[in-house]
Each structure stands twice: as structure tokens, then as C-alpha cells.
Amino acid sequence: MLEKFNKPYNSKEVEEKIYKSWEDSGYFNPDNLPFSKTKNQKPKTFSIIMPPPNANGSLHLGHALAIGLEDVIIRYKRMRGFKTLWIPGADHAGFETQIVYDKVIEKEGRNRFEIPREKLFQEILDFTNKNKKIMESQVRRLGASCDWKREKFTLDSDIISKTQDAFIDLYQKGMIYRGTRLVHWCPKHQTGFSDLEIDHEERRDSLYYIKYGSIIVATVRPETIFGDTAVAVNPKDKRYKSLIGKEIEVDVVISKLKLKIIADKIVDPQFGTGAVKITPAHDFNDYETWQRHKNEIDGPREVINKYGKMDLVRHFPESIEAKKYEGLKVLEARKLIVEDLVKKGLMEKIDETYQHNIARCYKCNTAIEPKLMSQWFVKMEPLAKPAINAVKAGKIKFIPERFKKIYFHWLKNIRDWNISRQIVWGIQIPAWQCQDCSFWIINKSNPIKCPQCGSGKVEQDKDVFDTWFSSGQWPPLTLGYPDGADYKNFYPTDVMETGWDILFFWVARMIMLGLYRTKKIPFKYVYLHGLVRDQFKQKMSKSKGNVINPIDMVEKYGSDALRMALIIGNTPGTDSAFSEEKIRGYRNFANKIWQASRFVLINLENFDFKSKPKLSAADKKKLNELVKIKKDISKLMESFKFYAASEKIYHYFWHVFCDKIIEEIKPHLIGKDEQSKRSAQYVLSEILKESVKILHPFMPFITEEIYQSLPNKEKELLMIENY
């Protein structure tokens, strides 16, 4: 019976078997939990929706931390008698997966833009389904006690359908509109983005002072002069006051442009020359300036195409010089136009020390081109207000609290959300356009005929939703909103546990869309864990070669050790330094638990549990101390201080129980005094059982394995013991 304890703890021999016994027991499903069936009164429920890992690859340490923390919470609540539900999921991760797959097909010498839509979608679906299985098996290896029967994928048919419903509902209420406006466009990935997918990089560039007729303008993008439609000055600027409203003729090398001088507050008289060229097609501020002066000046003239190349000939067909620039990449064109301007004597000066920020694609670092596009936008202000109020009123609490401020700041300055993406991997937008009269029909199925002009030429929008538009509705959708039983029983959920890096991408949007759709908050607590970094606090990345694969660590040291290493000393919201050393330390702890259990079990072999022995004063004290420790730890668990709770039980088990209590008790075990021996045995058995319970949420595998050997166990599984 106890032979297995004769060698060091071997996680490999235990974990798979234990996980299977949990899964087979059915207790991951709250409906099967024994204590939830008994009473007439409504059972206490507790629910967490797992942030669905991307189904395009393997788990990283961030996932391991998240799953570890969520499992800690779930197991603790389950043992506390809650009807506990944890729903696992998988995210199709639209754009992210698209580019992962781009790399796959690039290696094969193919290009996604040449593959028919349906074929490409099917290929990515096959690829994702394969990876999804790997991801799921990894979640199991981490010990997640989630209900696999309720698992949801963001491309399940009901999720797709309900996501489209949300779009239609928002559209009907005037919260979504089709707008032609400038969007962040990545010339490499050939898609537009929302504001969040953009990184800014500080750079030193040249600031060119160019003669525009009688005045001089300063710009970093001389290649856009072909798209200019005005020059703006500050209305209070005395230097230009007399010129406002006048037209100047500007030599832009390939042609002459007549530009009106307009007055606008946006112009800072202190910067450059105080005169700004206005290029509404290629600059966000210029676009807005044009909006304010629509009646006075021409609108956007696009001189850069979607590939980031010059597109001039169609605007200047009679210009021979235009051909010279045609098709050049922006930076090549810039070099050339600068040369030509200098040659023509139009370059006043070049300031090469100008520091500014430029927008980059967050994925490939390609310079973002503001591009004029017709897209679907969500009006954010009406969604943001209730989301702000829910947090202000304390209905949703952030852990740590300071993220509230960051959240408020973002929501108060929010801009409309571009949800159109020009990729195939995602949920297609349920919008159809009449090819004859351009009328839009918002409908899940093909409307066949245009209701406006009767034309039969109706085509669905090729674009798909920003992946966060669907995952933003994740809590209600996974629970079967609007009429599912789980939605009734488990919504609002209790905790949303995720990384602070997706506070805006995901958490804020879940709150906004959740409130909008269900009129209820989607969750009560937001627990934001920090990012896991390497031992030097550097971000882990493939290029730096400092990535630690969590599953390798599970193989080497066991899931329990990995979980402890991730959770101990990791305070919410603070990035943590992580190293293999740390895991080794907790592997050692696992063995310590193993050996201590062995010692206790050996000494319990002839112990009669039927009658409780009379306890010595010292032994009573030990048990009282344990009660206090347990109380302290529960308090820490309830206040989300898992980093402290785990450390406390670690310290108690090793340095109190093993170092002090066992050593003190040894003489009683081998002594002749039968009563004090029985007292000692009882104390050992009690402390071991309680310790294993307290440790279980953190180190579920080894504790379950030991529990199965306890002569005084009361339940079939430790997992459903009473905490």
C-alpha cells in the first residue's frame, strides 16, 4: 500500500491518472456536485469563464499562470460548497491566427491573397482544429478543473449567430454605422485596425520646410504634397491674417495646385512656420480639419494606394513627371521628391533633428498608413458611460484597484470602434450591399433582392469582425444568453481573471457589450495578473530565446511545482520574474510533502480511527494553531491574496509541521506511553489531512494522490472535500 512512497515523488506517474479520475468523476460539472442537490434552497453558485486561449498554437507561461490562478479559485470555492462552474474555451483569434497561418503558407511558397476565400477559410479551420486539441490537452495537464462538456469555441455556430445578432441589434438602435473615414491600415497585412492595434515608436526624422507660393510649410511627409487640398494657419496668427481665405498657387513638381488658405485652431503658431499643409486622405488631423472646412476646400485625394505605393497618374493624367513617381514606395518617393524640390529651389531648409512618433503595426512593425476606407464602426460613447458607472458604483471591482483609473481614462477618451477587418478568418459581417444602388441590408441570411431598388445583385460584405467584437460578448454567450439555464444560474459570473495587457482590448469591451446586451454586469471582480517575464525581468520572446515552455516544465518538474512557482510571490498587476530555479524549488517542496506523508502514513498503520484519543495539552495546542493558520489562509483566499496564502501554507507545512511538529512528536511515537502515542498519531493524521486540503487548490495532483492513501479520508475525492 505504501510502497509508492519508497522513492521520491514522481509527478509523471501520478498526474495523468489523477486528472482522469477527476474528469471521470463528473465533478467538473456543477450539476453533479453532491452537496448541491440536497437542499430545497437555492445552492450557492460560483462561476468563472476561462479567457479562451488562442487555438492557433501552444500555451505559454501567461496561460499557465492564468489557468493556475483560476483553478485555485475554482477548487477553493468548490471545496467551500459552492456549485462551481468554470467554462473552458478556445479563441479563433482572427487576425492573430491569420498571420500565424500566413507564415505556414509562406513557407510553402503560397500567398494568402491568391487563395480563394472559402478554401483559405477551410485550411485555417483545419489548422486551428488541430492546434485546438493540443491546446486543450495542455490545459488538462495544468490541472484545470473546468467543465469540458461546456467548452465553447468562438466559431461555434451559436456563438457566430449570437454575435451577428448583437451587430444587428446595435445597428437597429443606431449604435453601429457604416462610415468612410481614415483608418489605421497595415500595407503588409492588408487590413485596417482599431486604435488599439497600433504601436507608437519615437523616431528622429527630417522636417522639411517647403515653399508653398508666398508661404512656407513644414512637413515630415513631402510625398503627400500631391494630395494637399489646403493650407491651414491659426486664426490668431498675425503673420497670415491677411492671407486667410485667399488662394495660393503651389508648385508640387509634377503639377501646380491651387490651395486655399484656411484658419483653424488646430494649428500651433509656434510649430514650424505656423502654416500646415492639409492632406485629408493621409493624415488623421488633416482629415478632421477638412471635415470642419468641407464647404471651403476639396476633400481627400488619395495619392498612396493600399500597398503603400504612390498612386498619382489617375489624378494627374496629363503630367509626365507623375509617371516618374508612380508605383514607388512611400520612402523611395520621399527621397525623390526631396531631391526634386531642392533642384527646383522649393526647399527652404531641412531640419534633421525632429523627434516625433510614428504609428506601427503592432505585429509586423510596418509603418501604418492612414487610409480612407468604408468600414463598420461602433459608437462607443453610449456604451462607455454605463461601463464607467458600473465600476464607479462598485458593482465591478478591480484587483488591484489602481487599474480603475486607467480604465476610466481610456473610456472617457474613447473613440468609435472600427470592427471591420479585411481578412477571411473570422465571423463574416451580416451585412449585404446592393451592387446596383449601394444600399446596405443588415441581415443574417442572403436577402436575395435589394429592398430599395429591387436589384438581385446583392453581395455580402467580405469583411469579418474584429475578433474582440465576438470575444467581447464571451461571458453571456458561453452561458447561453439569452435563455440558457446556465445563463440564468451563473450570470453575472464572479471573477474575470486575465492579464492587464488586455484591459482595453477585452475587459473593457466585455463590460460595455455585456451591459448593453444583458443589462447586467458580466462579472463582479476583475483580477488582473501581471506578465510573466524572465529572471532578468525581460519580456519572454522567441527572438530573445528566453521563452520557457510551460509543458516542458510540467514534464520535468510536475504541474504542481509549476503552479506554485507561478503563484507564490506573484502579486496582481505586477509583472513577475520567473526562472526554472524557482520551479525546482517547488518540485522539492512536492517531494517534501510526499516524504512527510510517508512518515505520517507509516506511523498510522496500526492506528484505530474509530475512537478519538485523549489529546495531550501540547497536541491540542498544535491543532489549535492549525485552526488559526487555516483561518488566516481562508481570509487571504477570500481577498484574492493567493501569493500570500500559498506562501503561508508552504511555510506552515515545511517549517512548522515538518521541522517542528514531526520532530517533537517522534519521541512519542516510539515511546512506551500508549496514550501519548495515540494522541501523537491523531495529531499527525489531522494535520496531514487538513494540510492536504489547504494545499489542494494550489497543488491539486500530489494532494489528491496522497489523499487517496489517507486512512481517514471521508470523500471519494479530495477535490470535493469540505474545506
Next chain:
RNA sequence: GCGUCUUUAGCUCAGUGGUAGAGCGUUUGCAUGACACGCAAAAGGUCGCAGGUUCGAUCCCUGCAAGACGCACCA
């Protein structure tokens, strides 16, 4: 520009208005009847700097410095 965080032992981090804590690491001893993935000891800190509040500050307030980060952005 607006904002957030950090600064405590060699490293990574907890923490408290009343003479400083953990883990790892280091040093020394130890094959002790659970465990060398171990045991027993030990060394190691003006709690970033300067003021203030207080009987008392590592903790509260102000300023400064260094570092990390978020948001926005002027050509």
C-alpha cells in the same frame, strides 16, 4: 503632453504608524529511522534621497532622483 507603477538582504519580492520578513542564493557543520529534491546553524538591510506631520515614519504628506509602463500626439 496626460497618467500609472516601482525603488526594502546578493537576486526575486512580501509587509506594518511602535527596534525589519519570506523564498532562492551564500557560508559552516551533518550520512540523524520520512526526506541530500534533505537536516541543523550562520552571515547579510541608514527600507532611493531631502524635507514635513507625529511622542514615534520603511509605512502618511510634499518635493527630488532613478527606472518600468500606459494613453494621447503638432504638420
